[in-house]
Amino acid sequence: MEQQQDPVIVRHRELERIANMALRAGRIMMECGASVSVVHGGVTMIARGFGVEDVGMRSGYASLEITVHAGGNTITRMMQVGRLGVNHRLDQAVRKLAVRVSHGGMSVDEVEGEIGRLVRETPRHPAWVVALAVGIACASFGRLLGIDWLAFGAVLVAGTVGQYVRHQLLHHGMNVFIVAGLIAFLAATLGGIGSILLKSDTVSLAMMASILLLVPGVPSTNAQTDIMDGYPTMGSARAVWVLMIMVFASVGVWFAETLLGLRSL
Amino acid sequence: MFELLPHLLHQAVFGALAAAGFGVLFNFGFRALPWCAAAGALALAVRTIGQDLAWSLEGASFAAAIVTSCSVSALRKQLGPACNAVALAGCIPMVPGAFFGQALLGFLSVTAPNLVDAEATLIVAVQSLLRVIFTLGAIGAGLLIPAHLLRNQDF
Incomplete structure (x- = not known):
């Protein structure tokens, strides 16, 4: 019980949610055919939209890693990337979302919900x-x-x-x-x-x-x-x-x- | 000049069709597809004019990619951050996939038993491979240089 109320752990968990959500957006952009600099740019915009002070990223062909630092706390997380293809509309939709998130005012839950909605609802040609x-x-x-x-x-x-x-x-x-x-x-x-x-x-x-x-x-x-x-x-x-x-x-x-x-x- | 017009038109039309077809594969929306087609037509028209002026395939492809990238950048108010992707779709018909295939088939032929003219086969394969590398480099550079200089936004 005490552990759950430890402010450092609470802040770490918040940072973890931000990092994982930003990585998820980055993974979608990568799988949709974006270049590495675009993926890094989008992920950084999302993380900074939640008050993250420093963002470090590393991109491999099959994984993305992010280190986020805020309020004296730092965490590093990694996410696997699936098969790389091209999906222009989904790529552009996630980029627009990154711009919205960078302006602030959205919660992590809202952004996660929005990413899920984009993946489900972005149209594809038959x-x-x-x-x-x-x-x-x-x-x-x-x-x-x-x-x-x-x-x-x-x-x-x-x-x-x-x-x-x-x-x-x-x-x-x-x-x-x-x-x-x-x-x-x-x-x-x-x-x-x-x-x-x-x-x-x-x-x-x-x-x-x-x-x-x-x-x-x-x-x-x-x-x-x-x-x-x-x-x-x-x-x-x-x-x-x-x-x-x-x-x-x-x-x-x-x-x-x-x-x-x-x-x- | 006018006798070249039918050939130029032919190349532009099929460049447009190829670019739009790949635009559908890349899941461009219906509003963006005409822009892909226009970019493809422009790219192939410029490349054809360059080749008619006896430029190399690489030089003509570079000029075509530059012109396409600049033209699409001029439309960035209408296209937004998608302008770089539209320019890329327009240049897809210039990707020398057939030369790539010919190069690899040539290399496979060199290893075949009872090969009659190994040197000629190898030279043709190497020429095709070099053409692929230089043409891809020309297209990539032609697309990237204007996008960087004109500071096209990715977001």
Whole structure:
């Protein structure tokens, strides 16, 4: 009983709640594709909004750490980060919340409730809309690369099917690199077969265009941003991740080309 | 100049479609998607003009990223903190994913048994990989430099 009324312990518990809530916001931003400097900025704004005097942060690829200091008390907490993806609307919503919190006047409970509400209610496009949009994007990429019109439809279908299956596999928790390899094989095979059946002259290009949904454009630019912002460890980790995705995707295309007789094993 | 117009229009239209398609994947809202498409069209138009002027892919991509980032920064009152993300979505169609794939497939070919022309295969693979590194660097730098100089807000 005495322990619970100890002002140091009470203050530590308050700081812990602030640290964990700020880390949760940071984790969401990180998982939504924000760069490290943005994550640090958002987390710092939230912590300072609750009167924290000093904030120190460290970001790894799979975890975030924060040290907060206020009123002579200091605590350090760590939180794991999940799979890094891109979710623009949720990212922007959490950034707006960080600005609101930084102005003061919100309780920890209110902010926790608001973060939960944003995660639940921020809209996402339906999976079929995303699949179709990605199919159109792949076919458009293909035109930029030089595929002929005969292959356009084949790449559109291959990209659409590839994205839909990728969404389902990731939703079921399959490893992201294995998914990249499988989807590259599936999309390249579909794009290749379609192009051959439609008598396209650009079969190889069509197969390559079909897998462009796997190219991690945001992580590759984030890698550079992080390094330029002074976080080379995180930037290097992102670059290695990008390389691994492309290695798996290339192996998938390799097998697809072998299956269609365009390459020998 | 006018004979280049159909090609320029083609590249801009498909750049816009690719950027908007990836915008949907990145969960941009419906109000932001036209801006992504416009940024994609602008980026591809500038890159195409650069390549038509015999610039390298890397140089043309750098110019395209700079122009896109500056143009989107000029619209930051309308777009708010999302302007950097819109510029990035616009530059996604310039990410040399196909070269990346070709480079890795080339390296896989070098290790194959009974390879006929190993040197040529290796050189093509290395060229593709270097092109990927330099182009990605050009796009990243082209996006970041104006955003830093113009002090675009992240929040």
